[in-house]
Amino acid sequence: MTSLPETAVLVLEDGTRHVGRAYGARGTTLGEVVFSTGMSGYQETITDPSYAGQIVLQTAPHIGNTGMNEEDPESRRIWVAGYIVRDPSRVVSNWRATTSLDETLVQDGIVGISGIDTRSITRHIRSAGSMRGGIFSGADAALDEAEQVRIVREAPQMAGRNLSAEVSVDVATVTTAVGEKVGNLAVLDLGVKQATIDNLAARGFEVFVLPQDVTIDEIRAIDPVAVFYSNGPGDPAASDRHVDLLRSVLDDGLPFFGICFGNQLLGRALGLGTYKLPFGHRGINQPVLDKSTGRVEITAHNHGFAVDAPLDGTFQSPNGYGEVEVSHVGLNDNVVEGLRALDIPAFSVQYHPEAAAGPHDANYLFDRFRDLVVASKKDSK
Numbered sequence: 001m002t003s004l005p006e007t008a009v010l011v012l013e014d015g016t017r018h019v020g021r022a023y024g025a026r027g028t029t030l031g032e033v034v035f036s037t038g039m040s041g042y043q044e045t046i047t048d049p050s051y052a053g054q055i056v057l058q059t060a061p062h063i064g065n066t067g068m069n070e071e072d073p074e075s076r077r078i079w080v081a082g083y084i085v086r087d088p089s090r091v092v093s094n095w096r097a098t099t100s101l102d103e104t105l106v107q108d109g110i111v112g113i114s115g116i117d118t119r120s121i122t123r124h125i126r127s128a129g130s131m132r133g134g135i136f137s138g139a140d141a142a143l144d145e146a147e148q149v150r151i152v153r154e155a156p157q158m159a160g161r162n163l164s165a166e167v168s169v170d171v172a173t174v175t176t177a178v179g180e181k182v183g184n185l186a187v188l189d190l191g192v193k194q195a196t197i198d199n200l201a202a203r204g205f206e207v208f209v210l211p212q213d214v215t216i217d218e219i220r221a222i223d224p225v226a227v228f229y230s231n232g233p234g235d236p237a238a239s240d241r242h243v244d245l246l247r248s249v250l251d252d253g254l255p256f257f258g259i260c261f262g263n264q265l266l267g268r269a270l271g272l273g274t275y276k277l278p279f280g281h282r283g284i285n286q287p288v289l290d291k292s293t294g295r296v297e298i299t300a301h302n303h304g305f306a307v308d309a310p311l312d313g314t315f316q317s318p319n320g321y322g323e324v325e326v327s328h329v330g331l332n333d334n335v336v337e338g339l340r341a342l343d344i345p346a347f348s349v350q351y352h353p354e355a356a357a358g359p360h361d362a363n364y365l366f367d368r369f370r371d372l373v374v375a376s377k378k379d380s381k
Contacts (some may be wrong), residue, residue: 003284008104008137009085013155016124022201023088024112026138030155031055032131034304035122041357042101046080046110047073048274050260051146051169052233053158055133059122059219059283064089067097074193074356075287078104079167079233082135083112084121092231106259111135122125127271131158131302138168143219156355157305163234164242167191175200175207182373183225186210188242190261191232195356199363200228203370213241216248224375226255229262230350236264236274236305243268250321250344257369258348260303265338266348271318277335281305281351284359287331288338288351296331297361299351306350307336314342321346345376 006022012033035057036045042063045056063085083105094099105112113135134152136143143151168189178201185205187197188316190212200207210221219227227249229242239261246269249256258266264274281301288299309315311334314325322343328350330337338349347369353362 001124004168006137007141008135009141009148010116011119011134011136011152012140013132013149013152014128015149016021017145018113018116018121020113020116022025022112022137023085023114024083024102025109027109027111027136028136028151029055029082030134030152031083032130032132032158032304033057033121033125034280034282035059035125036302037285038300038357041284043068043072044074044357046078046083047075048193048229048302049075049079050104050233052163052167052191053081053161054233055084055122055135056080057084057118059076059118061118062089063087064101065092066094067092067194067330068099068101069094070098071094071096072356074195078108078110080110080297082109084116084135085112085114086116086118088114110128111137113137122351125279130158130280134263135256151257159235160238160258162238163183164212164239167232170240171209173209175209177204177206178202180204181206182370183377184208184222185200185226186219186224187228187230188212188245190230190242191275191353193352193356195354196230196259199354199366203366204245214245217244219249220252222252226369227259227376229256229265229348231260231262231302234261235276236268239265247319250346253344255345255369255373256347257372259352260350263339263348263350264305264307266346267309267336269319270321270339270341273308274305275308276305281330281332282336284355284357286351288310288362289329289331291325291329298359299353299362300355300357300359301351303350305337309336311336313367317341345372347372373381
């Protein structure tokens, strides 16, 4: 006789409940419930450190059919706080797979839920905004409903959270440059993805991935030709120390490139504010306008915060770094998706140009960074 699947329940802080089937590890997990619109690349999604502290809902209904392999992880583990899917694949059908998604979730202790109306939840979050939630499975699924809501409401809000120390490396690592070496690159690991490191090394950078608590003197000690700030989780308003460090980098005249969280921190270093988006941008199908070329790129996103800056024309950096412009704009909601400083060698984008699972429209930004560094080296001679 086949046993019935274990029950699991998703509880949102507003009291909304969805009863489904246990998926992955059993127990309780808490986090901010967000949705990702990518129809592929789930392995890259769940191993992206930017998702730390978040319960990720996949809007694509069928997840897990290609299993998990040893080549595609973006980091050393799964980082999502929990996982929500509608219809998990019962079989793995890919020659690269070494295990199933379900087995990997169990192995990494990730509590999930399946068999619920993910479209309904997505529509609810789009209307009410991202909110705290909890997945309760195993024995915890039988907890009193009021007790489950209380537990969810006592979980920390994403606003005000600094999660960099949870995802960053503890000690520096070095990836050798490919081809002609441009120089040493200091990468502040705020949740960096492996595809980013690979892309930077492929452009001739000797990539030094540094812990998030590194000092400016430790950065200077590797004699970098430039500095890079990675993606990462948390509220940029809670990362004052990383902003101060970046201001020291800019004051040293080092070329700078930041992506995602790094874009928000460049905005703060320039003197701009940040704010929390209602439900964020997450997925691999987000249209962005590159204002310098007029080209619309389909890009990969994972952010719940954005920079507050004027979209048209140029403006003066409130912190004295000269003229600045918004270089990229999200076409779904006119959110700032990139910044470019005109008087210092610094730029950033809010999305993920490495996008290992695709799309690859924005991969040219790594070449733009390399060109900026090479030009800066020539000007300094």
